[in-house]
Amino acid sequence: MLLAHLARTSREVAATSARSRKTALLAELFRATEPAEAPTVITYLAGRLPQGRLGVGWKVLADPVPPATEASLTVRQVDAALNRLAAVRGAGAQLERRRQLVELLAAATAGEQEFLIRLIGGEVRQGALDALAVEALAVAAGAPAEQVRRAVMLGGTLGAVAQALLADGPAVLTRFRLTVGRPVLPMLAQSAKSVEEALERLGPCAVEEKLDGIRIQVHRDGPVVHVYTRTLEEITDRLPEVVAAALALPLERAVLDGEVIALDAHGRPRPFQQIAGRVGSRLDVTGATESLPLSPVFFDLLALDDQDLLDLPTERRHAELARLVPEPLRVRRLVASAPAAESTRQAAAAFAAAALDGGQEGVVVKALDAPYSAGRRGASWLKVKPVHTLDLVVLAAEWGHGRRAGRLSNLHLGARRADGSFAMLGKTFKGLTDATLAWQTEHLERLAVERPPWGVRVRPELVVEIAFDGVQSSTRYPEGVTLRFARVLRYRTDKSAGEADTVEAVRALLPEEI
Numbered sequence: 001m002l003l004a005h006l007a008r009t010s011r012e013v014a015a016t017s018a019r020s021r022k023t024a025l026l027a028e029l030f031r032a033t034e035p036a037e038a039p040t041v042i043t044y045l046a047g048r049l050p051q052g053r054l055g056v057g058w059k060v061l062a063d064p065v066p067p068a069t070e071a072s073l074t075v076r077q078v079d080a081a082l083n084r085l086a087a088v089r090g091a092g093a094q095l096e097r098r099r100q101l102v103e104l105l106a107a108a109t110a111g112e113q114e115f116l117i118r119l120i121g122g123e124v125r126q127g128a129l130d131a132l133a134v135e136a137l138a139v140a141a142g143a144p145a146e147q148v149r150r151a152v153m154l155g156g157t158l159g160a161v162a163q164a165l166l167a168d169g170p171a172v173l174t175r176f177r178l179t180v181g182r183p184v185l186p187m188l189a190q191s192a193k194s195v196e197e198a199l200e201r202l203g204p205c206a207v208e209e210k211l212d213g214i215r216i217q218v219h220r221d222g223p224v225v226h227v228y229t230r231t232l233e234e235i236t237d238r239l240p241e242v243v244a245a246a247l248a249l250p251l252e253r254a255v256l257d258g259e260v261i262a263l264d265a266h267g268r269p270r271p272f273q274q275i276a277g278r279v280g281s282r283l284d285v286t287g288a289t290e291s292l293p294l295s296p297v298f299f300d301l302l303a304l305d306d307q308d309l310l311d312l313p314t315e316r317r318h319a320e321l322a323r324l325v326p327e328p329l330r331v332r333r334l335v336a337s338a339p340a341a342e343s344t345r346q347a348a349a350a351f352a353a354a355a356l357d358g359g360q361e362g363v364v365v366k367a368l369d370a371p372y373s374a375g376r377r378g379a380s381w382l383k384v385k386p387v388h389t390l391d392l393v394v395l396a397a398e399w400g401h402g403r404r405a406g407r408l409s410n411l412h413l414g415a416r417r418a419d420g421s422f423a424m425l426g427k428t429f430k431g432l433t434d435a436t437l438a439w440q441t442e443h444l445e446r447l448a449v450e451r452p453p454w455g456v457r458v459r460p461e462l463v464v465e466i467a468f469d470g471v472q473s474s475t476r477y478p479e480g481v482t483l484r485f486a487r488v489l490r491y492r493t494d495k496s497a498g499e500a501d502t503v504e505a506v507r508a509l510l511p512e513e514i
Contacts, residue, residue, distance in 0.1 A: 001032060001033055001034065001037055001041065001074060001075045002071050002072070002073065002074055002075075003071070003073040003074065003075055003077075003078055003108065003112050003115070003116075004071035004073070004109060004111065004112055005029065005032060006029065006041060006044060006045070006075060006115070007111050007112050007114070007115035007116075008111065009025050009026065009028070009029045009045075010044075010045060010115055011111070011115075012025050013025050013026065013045075013129075013132075014401070014402040014403075014405070017403050019132070022132050022136075023132055023135045023136045023139065024136075024139075025136075026045070026132060026133055026135075026136030026137075026140075027136040027137075027139040027140040028140075029041070029045075029136075030136055030137055030140035030141075030162070030166065031140045033162075033166060034166075035162075035163045035164075035166040035167035036163065037075050037076060038159055038162035038163040038166055039157070039159025039160065039162065039163055040075055040076075040079050040159075041075060042133055042158050042159045042162055043159060044075070044119060045129055045133065046129050046130060046133075047118075047119065047122065047129075049082060049119065049120070050079065050082075051082050051083060051085075051086035052086070054082065054085055054086050054097070054120060056085070056097055056098075056101060056120055061101075061117050061120060061121050063102075065102050065105040065106050065113065066106065067105075067106075067108060067109050067110040067112075067113050068106065068107055068108055068109050068112075069109070070109070071109050071112065072107065073107050073108055073112060077107075078104070078116070081100065081103075081104045082104075082120075084100060085097055085100045085101060085104075088100070101120075104116070105117075130158060133158060133162075134148050134149050134152060134158065137158075137161075137162050137165060137166075140166070141165045141166060141169065141170060142169075142170060143165060143169075143170035143173060144170075147170070147173045148161065148165065148173065149375075150173075150176070150374075151165075151173045151176035152176075152375070153184050153185050153374040153375035153376075154176050154177055154178050154179075154184050154374060155175075155176030155177075155182075161173075161176060164176075177308065178255065178302060178303050178308045178310060178374075180219050180220070180221045180253050180254070180255055180303060181219050181221055181224075181226060182219075183217050183219070183226075183228040183232045183234075184217070184255075184302070184374045184375065185232065185374055185375030186215055186217060186230055186257060186374065186375070187257075187300075187372050187373050187374055187375070187376060187378055187381060188376065188377040188378070188381070189364050189377065189378070189381035189382055189383040190377055190378070190379055190381065190382055190383070191382065191383055191384075191385075192365065192382040192383070192384050193384075194384060195207065195345075195348050195349050195352045195363065195365065195384050196345055196348075196349070197382075197384075198365035198382040198384055199336060199339035199340075199344070199345060199348060199365065200339070201379075201382065202339070202365055202366075202367040202380065202382065203339055203367065204336065204337045204338070204339060204367070204368045204369070205335075205336050205339060205365050205366055205367050205368055206314065206315075206318070206333050206334065206335050206336065206365070206366050206368060207333060207334045207335075207336055207348050207351050207352065207363050207364075207365050208299055208331050208332070208333040208334075208363060208364050208365075208366065209331055209332045209333070209355045209358075209360045209363060209364075210355070210360055210361040210362045210363050210364045210383055210384075210385065211259045211261050211269070211297055211331065211360060211361065212261070212269055212271075212272045212359075212360060212361045212470075213259035213260050213261035213262075213269070213272065213275055213297070214229065214230075214259060214260050214272075214275055214276060214279050215229065215230040215257075215258075215259055216228065216229065216235075216239070216242065216257075216258055216259060216260050216296065217229075217230075217232075217255065217256070217257055217302075218242060218246050218254075218255070218256045218257075218258070218296065218298075219254075219255050220246045220247070220249070220251065220252075220253065220254050220255075220256075221252075221253050222252055222253070223247070225242075225243045225246045225247060227239050227242050227243065227246075229279075235279060237282075237285065238278075238279055238281070238282065238285055239260060239279070239294060239296075240285065240289060241289065241293060241294050241295065241296070242260060242294070242296045245295075245296050245329060246296075249324055249325060250324060251304065251305075251324050252305065253303070253304070253305050253306070254301065254303060254304050254305075254324070255301070255302040255303040256298045256300070256301055256302070256321075256325070257298065257299060257300035257301070257302055257372075258296055258297050258298035258299055258300070258331070259296070259297050259299075259331075260275065260279065260294045260295065260296050260297075261275065261294065261295055261297055262274060262275050262278070262292055262293065262294050262295070263295065268358065268359040269358075269359045269360065270292070270511075271472065271510075271511035272470070272472065272484075272511075273472045273473055273511075274292060275292075275294065278292045278294065279294075295329075296329060297329060297330065297331050298321060298325050298329055298330055298331070299318075299321075299330065299331040299333075300317055300318070300321065300372060301317050301318075301320050301321040301324070301325075302317075302372060302374075304320060304324075309372070310371060310372045310374060311371045311372075312371065312372075313368060313369045313370060313371065314366050314367060314368050314369070314370050314371075314372075314380075315368040315369070317372065318333075332355075334347060334348060334351040335368070336348050336365075337368070348365075351363065352384060356386065361385050361469075362383060362384050362385035362386065363383070363384050364381055364382070364383050364384075365381070365382045365383075365384065366380065366381050366382075367380040367381075385469065387467050387469075388467065388468050388469070388470070388471075388509065389465055389466065389467050389468075389489065390415070390465070390466050390468070390483075390501045390505070390506065391463050391464070391465055391466075391492055391495055391499065391500050391501050392413040392414060392415055392425065392463070392464060392466050392500055392501060393413070393414045393415075393416070393422050393460045393461070393462065393463055393464075393497045393500045394411050394412065394413065394414075394440075394444065394458060394460070394462045394463075394464055395412040395413070395414040395422060395424055395457070395458065395460055396411075396412035396455060396456060396457045396458060397409065397410060397411050397412065397440070397444050397455050397456055397458070398410035398412075398427075398429075398454050398455035399454060399455050400429070400437070404429075404437060407437045407438065407441045408437075408440060408441040408444050408445070408455060408456065409429045409432065409437060410427050410428070410429040410455075411427060411428055411429065411440075411464065411488070412424055412426075412427055413425050413426055413427065413428065413464070413466060413483070413486065414460060414500075415479070415500065415501055415502060415503045415505070415506050416497070416498070416500045416501065416502045416503065417479075417502070417503055418502070418503075418504075420498075422460045422497075422500075423477070423478050423479040423503050424477055424478060425477055425479070425481060425482055425483055425506060426474075426477065426482040426483050426486060427486075428466065428483075428486040428487055428488060430485075430486070430487035430488065431467070431487035431488035431489065432488050436488065436491070439491070440462075440491070443462060444456055444458050444462065447459045447461055447462060460497050461496075461497050462491065462497075463491070463492040463493075463495040463496070463497060463499070463500050464488055464489075464490070464491050464492065465488075465489040465490050465491070465492050466483065466486050466487070466488060466489065467486070467487050467488075467489050468483040468484055468485055468486040468487070469484045469485040470483075470484040470485075470509070470511070471483060471484065471506055471507075471509040471510050471511075472484055472510070472511075473510065479503050479506075479507070481503075481506055481507055481510060483506075
């Protein structure tokens with residue numbers, strides 16, 4: 001396939017807001033894709049490189065290179081060129097990377113150059129593309145979308161499924177099944193405003209503590225254990241405690257879903273950031289284990305021996321989990337089999353309050369009759385967490401991409417210091433409707449004091465109400481704190497910047513470290 005075809009499709013997908021049109025464009029592209037090219041094509045469309053980071057900075061990408069007049073580059077040629085570039089090491093590596101990049105760009109037309117520069121720079125943003133690609137792949141191959149989606153969840157990657165499907169047709173989808181040793185994307189939860197709302201929406205359900213740890217998927221096959229993260233990264237060598245716990249269970253082959261947490265001397269959960277730092281470190285695992293021991297807590301069983309349990313209801317999967325996993329290693333839960341009863345509602349509310357008092361994030365409410373929808377944010381799991389809000393000041397904004405092109409999107413958020421200046425706490429582009437994007441673009445343009453290529457820096461006057469899940473320490477920002485999962489609720493035109501929340505108020509929300 002010519003890179004020009006891929007680049008043109010990428011531009012057209014980004015330029016349209018209609019889901020049906022995006023799907024049709026991608027389906028047309030997939031019909032023209034050779035099976036062996038499919039993993040690379042899909043990765044490029046998603047704005048990622050199979051090679052990872054190439055060690056090429058924006059300064060090199062910004063240097064103009066005269067484009068080719070005719071399209072001749074193929075996707076395979078580009079992938080091979082990027083493989084060579086990624087392999088460059090040692091003395092003179094920067095110069096050699098620059099030479100190879102210039103050579104690649106010189107073979108590309110102007111449109112292809114634009115796509116390559118954005119791809120290498122991590123600026124290809126088209127929104128929810130993996131979900132769209134599944135639908136388009138189903139259309140291109142004449143396969144049911146639900147079967148393609150399930151194959152992707154159970155078979156590893158969209159690229160692998162695409163290659164097999166384009167080569168062998170819909171019948172190949174039956175080969176993709178849950179296999180011990182091959183991770184699947186976890187089921188995720190939607191949000192509910194309250195426990196009462198969750199009970200009303202789900203009917204008979206279980207209310208479980210929502211742990212503030214790191215999601216893990218544990219695969220055991222006899223004496224062999226593999227541990228994966230939510231993003232399917234293997235971290236087995238960093239979690240010897242989890243391996244030991246899995247090997248101690250009275251089972252031979254299984255796939256378990258859970259979280260890894262750390263507890264202080266009083267049995268309360270330690271801050272998420274400490275756990276993330278421990279799991280993220282690849283050095284001195286023995287020392288890290290001694291200084292911050294971790295514990296697995298399981299809440300689901302996806303496979304046992306040679307049986308796939310995904311389609312069984314929550315109630316039956318948990319019964320098997322409880323039979324095999326001791327109580328200290330299982331998440332605490334309350335079964336609400338009669339959710340309409342006032343006594344049940346009171347008990348569920350009390351359970352949720354106790355979870356928060358115990359230092360947990362909140363609760364997850366799960367329908368008892370629901371299957372495990374791998375890789376989906378299913379409506380049968382509802383998370384209930386307290387929402388924190390702050391009134392912060394917009395310090396800058398970045399130009400959007402795709403549907404948001406031409407509008408100021410990603411906001412730089414600041415809290416008020418004691419001297420009246422503002423400290424940046426982080427960024428967010430979440431929670432913005434089209435109307436809000438248009439409104440803030442107009443107002444921030446008026447407040448602009450500097451216009452770098454990426455956006456505008458503005459006078460600190462506009463106050464925005466931000467919802468977030470928590471506060472954590474960060475060396476990236478000047479006051480050493482940042483917000484977790486920040487999103488815009490509304491602009492507070494009734495407030496002045498002098499009424500914005502202070503850095504001290506933000507720091508007071510940091511989890512206590514014991």
